[in-house]
Structures are given as structure tokens and as C-alpha cells.
Amino acid sequence: MRTVVFLSLAVLGASGGELSVSHAMKQLGELHHFSPRSLINFLGRALRVKWLWTGIVLLALGFFSLLALLSWADVSFVIPATAMGYVTGALGARFLLGERLTPSRWAGIVLVSAGVALVSLS
């Protein structure tokens, strides 16, 4: 039971966190110049976006759930199971961020998800 709870927290925390970060960065607008100065300026502006902090909190929740989970559950079970995060992430991109996912992008995501599961089995 604790495995199911922590697995759900790990997957939804990671997906939700990355979706929030993505949303925050889109609000900020694209970076064109990559000098250290404009990069620091860019990160400084990013830290003032509310969605970035939502994302960081969710990523931290997912990260610590994963760490805790890895302390008792087998890596060869945990990482394949977290591969479903690619599907929850894609669903979030479609329905929360409103991104357009073409059939070939969906197919690629499903293949990647299955591939990650296979790689970490064994």
C-alpha cells in the first residue's frame, strides 16, 4: 500500500512539476541570447513566476517520494513503474497546457515509455 501511495506521488509530482515549470517558462517568453549574464537575468526573472514555484514544490514532492520508495522497493520495479510518467506528462501537455500532439508524437511517447520500462526491468 505504501508503495502504491509513494509511486503515485512520485509520478504525479514529477509530471505535475514539469508541466508547471513548462507553463512558467512559456509565460516568461523565449530566451535568445545565451551569455552568462542574460542566462542569470533570465533565471532571476523565472524565480518571480508563481508557476515555477508550484513546479519546484511538486518536483521536490516527487523527488523525495522517489528517494523514499527506492529505499525499500527494487529499482528494477520502481523505474519501469515511473515510466508511465511519460503518458501522464503527455496527457497533461494536451489537456492542461493545450499543446497539439500529432499522432506520430503520441506514438513516439508510447514507444519511449515502453522502452524506459524495458530498460530498467531485469
Add this chain to the structure above:
Amino acid sequence: MTRNPQWKTYALLVPIVLFAAAGNVLLGKGMKQIGDAPVLSVAAFGTIFLKAFGNGWIWLGIGSLLVFLVAFMVVLSWADYSFVMPVSAASYALVPLLSRWLLHERVSSMRWAGVSLICLGVAMVTRTPASGGERA
């Protein structure tokens, strides 16, 4: 639509893939040294987290993941999340490749099948444009 050319997207995806792989390997190594939590209690978690923060591999792993996060944030300022997310999964294909080439470990046929699926999936995703844009 993005003004950044496609090569900038790929230039950032390379460190994303490398530092995600390094971060995962380093954290895994650190957590193995720390060991199991026998019971689910606040005290047990407290002990694990204290041990984790005293472990050098864990800190190297966290450092790698911070570099990953910055590159991830920058590329997401123009690229679709549904593009970046599956392509960054190439880091999972990298781990068996590196353990074969550098550590000369035996990699099972199931893991090779996984590596092939990931490469195929990444190839399919990279045939789609990196940014279609969020609809409002």
C-alpha cells in the same frame, strides 16, 4: 512560433540527456550506500534524509540534476513540453550503452530491446516540430 532555430533546441537537449543520466546514476549509487528503511516511521525517514545529505554521491547527483533543470527550463521557454519530455528519455538509453562501452558490463537482451524502443520513439518525436505552441 519560436524564433530560435532547431539547432539551439538540440544544443540544449544534449546537456539535458547527459546530466539527467549522470544524476540518476549518482543518486542510485548514493542511495545504495545508505540502504533500506526497515519501518515506515517519521524517525526512519529522518535518518534516511540525514544520511542522504551526508553522502557525497548524493550531492554530485543533486548538482547534476540542477544543471539538468536549468537547461530544461531554458529549452522549455520555447519548445513544447510534449517534445522535450520524450526526447530527454534518451538518458535512459544512455545508461546501458555506457555500462556496456565503459564498464564492459553484460547488458541483457531485454535492456537492448528497451534501448531500441527508446531510440525509435525519440526518432519519431524528433520528426515533429519542436514547438507547436501552447494554445493560450
